Amino acid sequence: MTKDELILKKFFKLLGDENKFKIVSQLKNGEKCVCVIYKELGLNQTLVSHHLSALKKAGLINGKKSGKWVYYSVNKKAFNEIENIYYNLFGIKNLKDVKIDDCDDNVCAN
Secondary structure (H helix, E strand, O other): OOHHHHHHHHHHHHHHOHHHHHHHHHHOOOOEEHHHHHHHHOOOHHHHHHHHHHHHHOOOEEEEEEOOEEEEEEOHHHHHHHHHHHHHHHOOOOHHHOOOOOEEOOEEOO
8 A cells, every 4th residue: 555545554553443534524614612612522531532632643633722622623734635635545536526336324325
């Protein structure tokens, strides 16, 4: 596998986790602290902190300390890089252009 393929594999593996995906989705509207994220998602605070740590380590989110709180946000630069890698590998510039057959809850129609 090339370096770019490994980057995409790691990206999709991380966001393939439902909780990590939900966390990134929460952050798309702006920065939030763990105290807000875990309440909005109805998840355990320790679990959310663990997922945030993994996402931050992978470079997909940023953390900014303010007092005793850390505010997390989407790393837009990282997502732009992922989009560019996807384009270079598959020729698709915008992931919105990807057409997926009628899929519902991981069950796709034939």
